[in-house]
Amino acid sequence: MVIELLKFQVPPEVRENYIQKDAEIWTTGLAKYPGFLGKEVWINPNDSTELIFIIRWATKEQWEAIPSEDLEMIEEKFTQAMGKSYPIVELAEYQVRKFPYS
Known part of the structure; x- marks a missing residue:
C-alpha cells in the first residue's frame, strides 16, 4: 500500500465547506479509479488552518x-x-510495510 499525504492551509471559516466539497468532488472522483482504497481528513487541533489528507x-x-x-x-x-x-x-508519499508478528 502507498500513502499520499497532502497538506493544505484553509481559513477556518471555510474549512467545513472545503472538507465537504473535497469529499463530493475529489474523493468521489478518485474512487472511480482502480487502486483507490480510501481517504482520511486530519484536522490539526493546534492550527485551525491546517488540513491533512491521507489517501x-x-x-x-x-x-x-x-x-x-x-x-x-x-x-x-x-x-x-x-x-x-x-x-x-x-x-509526501509513504509506503506501508507490514511485518510478521511472532
Whole structure:
C-alpha cells in the first residue's frame, strides 16, 4: 500500500465547506479509479488552518495511472465550487510495510 499525504492551509471559516466539497468532488472522483482504497481528513487541533489528507492506494502504479487530464478536470471543478484555489503546501508519499508478528 502507498500513502499520499497532502497538506493544505484553509481559513477556518471555510474549512467545513472545503472538507465537504473535497469529499463530493475529489474523493468521489478518485474512487472511480482502480487502486483507490480510501481517504482520511486530519484536522490539526493546534492550527485551525491546517488540513491533512491521507489517501491510500493499493499500488503506486495504480495511483500514477490516473490520467493527468482527469486530475486537472477534477481540480477545475473543485476550484469552481470553492470560488478559489487552495494550493498544496506540503506533499509526501509513504509506503506501508507490514511485518510478521511472532
